[in-house]
Amino acid sequence: MQVIDMVTGKIITMEMPDILEEINRDRSEDWTNYDATDWREGWSEWVEGEYLSAIDEDIPVNAVNPHEVRQCAKCDRFLGRHLTDDGIEYVKRSADEDLDQHGAIGDVVRGWMDFYGIELEN
Numbered sequence: 001m002q003v004i005d006m007v008t009g010k011i012i013t014m015e016m017p018d019i020l021e022e023i024n025r026d027r028s029e030d031w032t033n034y035d036a037t038d039w040r041e042g043w044s045e046w047v048e049g050e051y052l053s054a055i056d057e058d059i060p061v062n063a064v065n066p067h068e069v070r071q072c073a074k075c076d077r078f079l080g081r082h083l084t085d086d087g088i089e090y091v092k093r094s095a096d097e098d099l100d101q102h103g104a105i106g107d108v109v110r111g112w113m114d115f116y117g118i119e120l121e122n
Contacts, residue, residue, distance in 0.1 A: 002055040009111045011055065022047055091118050 001014050014022070016036055023042040024033045034042030048054060094109045095118075105113070112118065 003052045004055055004108065006049075006051050006053055006106075006108050009108045012052075019043065022052070088116070088118055091116070092120060095120055 001019060003012050003014055004010070005012055016039070019039055020034060020036070020042075023039060023046055024031070027033075043054065091109060091112045095105045095113060098105045098109055113120075
């Protein structure tokens, strides 16, 4: 799976062991680890948007059938080097939110805007 580091803007490729390590790291003794059958829930709950964001989920769904692959509909907007209309709107909303919350557009969102030539309307 490719993810973007929201602090540095760097694209990182993560395999299932990396994903599970990220989801399950720094947890209490009572924590029940997520595994290859429920990692999507764990990613969504504990990782996505904190400092990493999935660009695509082109990885096996589970270890039982490593050839089964599903694509995240939410992430389709970031496939390849072309953004869908939905992706462009997502970047614009992210920029607007950055401006509202922080008074400036963050480096990652600014990088997306510069790379794809996206301009805000206001």
